[in-house]
Amino acid sequence: MAMMLSSGSINLLTRSVFYSKPNIEAKPVFSLLLKGRTVASSMSYAKELAAAKKAASLAARLCQKVQKGLLQSDVQSKSDKSPVTVADYGSQVLVSFVLKRELPFESFSLVAEEDSGDLRKQEGQETLQRITKIVNDTLDSDGAYNEFPLSEEDVLNAIDSGKSEGGSRGRHWVLDPIDGTKGFMRGDQYAIALALLDQGKVVLGVLSCPNLPLASIASSDRHAHDKVGCLFSAQVGWGTYMQSLDGAPPVKVHVSATENPEEASFFESYEAAHSLHDLSSSIADILGVKAPPVRIDSQAKYGALSRGDGAIYLRFPHKGYREKIWDHAAGCIVVTEAGGVVTDAAGIPLDFSKGRYLDLATGIIVTNKKLMPALLKAVRESLEAKASAL
Numbered sequence: 001m002a003m004m005l006s007s008g009s010i011n012l013l014t015r016s017v018f019y020s021k022p023n024i025e026a027k028p029v030f031s032l033l034l035k036g037r038t039v040a041s042s043m044s045y046a047k048e049l050a051a052a053k054k055a056a057s058l059a060a061r062l063c064q065k066v067q068k069g070l071l072q073s074d075v076q077s078k079s080d081k082s083p084v085t086v087a088d089y090g091s092q093v094l095v096s097f098v099l100k101r102e103l104p105f106e107s108f109s110l111v112a113e114e115d116s117g118d119l120r121k122q123e124g125q126e127t128l129q130r131i132t133k134i135v136n137d138t139l140d141s142d143g144a145y146n147e148f149p150l151s152e153e154d155v156l157n158a159i160d161s162g163k164s165e166g167g168s169r170g171r172h173w174v175l176d177p178i179d180g181t182k183g184f185m186r187g188d189q190y191a192i193a194l195a196l197l198d199q200g201k202v203v204l205g206v207l208s209c210p211n212l213p214l215a216s217i218a219s220s221d222r223h224a225h226d227k228v229g230c231l232f233s234a235q236v237g238w239g240t241y242m243q244s245l246d247g248a249p250p251v252k253v254h255v256s257a258t259e260n261p262e263e264a265s266f267f268e269s270y271e272a273a274h275s276l277h278d279l280s281s282s283i284a285d286i287l288g289v290k291a292p293p294v295r296i297d298s299q300a301k302y303g304a305l306s307r308g309d310g311a312i313y314l315r316f317p318h319k320g321y322r323e324k325i326w327d328h329a330a331g332c333i334v335v336t337e338a339g340g341v342v343t344d345a346a347g348i349p350l351d352f353s354k355g356r357y358l359d360l361a362t363g364i365i366v367t368n369k370k371l372m373p374a375l376l377k378a379v380r381e382s383l384e385a386k387a388s389a390l
């Protein structure tokens, strides 16, 4: 039986071989800075990282407000039938707004999930009004910017600033304003995921996870999950840090160090339509994983993995699905900088330089460096068995 992670409560009736504490090293950031690291390239992203954290935190505040009182009228269906809410749009507006205000002297290119097409239609007018109000209310409650109120036209333009195609040249922000919209609508996990590409490489990433417990989701202590709201941030060459969304100092985190698959637990999508649960189970069986799958929405999986709540993440979409860069860019650097490895099913690192889509062989797999060779072998065997059964 699988474990489903919902906000604040975790089903612990299922057998679990989790660790009792998140894999966090409580070391203030400044002590690491004093160690005299000389990663010149990563130093140059400090102000971008600060802006990204600010943007993702403010967007989280908007999302939390909307999630509490989500109305059916707040949810629309996109042309591909996937859901989008006023919070997805509002979050995209806020992130675009904050990045432009915080980094006024940099050229701005944003690859983001949402566009304003439906909001420009007659039937989108009420939704547009709702988004404009909630964005202005959030800016008002923050008090840091005095250019608002934003007009409906400002809101549409901010959403459309996310139309960049990305690519291998220059810098591009990559945003999923709400990753895990279905989890968000259920009241479960979701993430605001923001990354920066420089010459096609992810150089920083921020994951804001308003419903993720600060303590390990593997903890069996009933009260460990009362405090929620995590902000993960990573910069190339500098490691991954986690702090609470209410502003406590960041602490450095590491992926699980386990070498033993029997001690490992694995994460996968909550939504069976997003990932083949049967295939993940067969891979886990071949590898020797004993624990049941932990099903969580969104890139909160990457965040939880980066602090060692589990050891493996398996994602095998149904045939024909094309992965988008905003669904993985921030999560990928958060895990990689915490010591993990993210590849496609063939063991090739993800390439974020090809535009809005990832071009990869069936599936995405994530684990630590020690478990990766055995995991890749198990993946290969499972895929071969699946192919020969057809």
Ligand SMILES: Nc1ncnc2c1ncn2[C@@H]1O[C@H](COP(=O)(O)O)[C@@H](OP(=O)(O)O)[C@H]1O
Pocket: 082, 113, 176, 178, 179, 180, 181, 182, 183, 268, 269, 270, 271, 273, 274, 275, 296, 297, 298, 299, 317, 318, 321, 324, 327
């Ligand atoms: N059929 C499908 N297969 C794989 N992924 C899908 C999918 N349909 C939607 N998704 C993606 O899965 C993301 C959620 O990830 P997860 O499955 O880990 O919760 C969605 O992000 P959004 O919620 O931002 O649209 C969406 O991009």
Ligand SMILES: [Mg+2]
Pocket: 082, 083, 113, 181
């Ligand atoms: Mg979506």
Ligand SMILES: [Mg+2]
Pocket: 176, 178, 179, 180, 326, 327
């Ligand atoms: Mg997404």
Ligand SMILES: [Mg+2]
Pocket: 088, 113, 176, 177, 178, 179, 180, 181
């Ligand atoms: Mg999204």
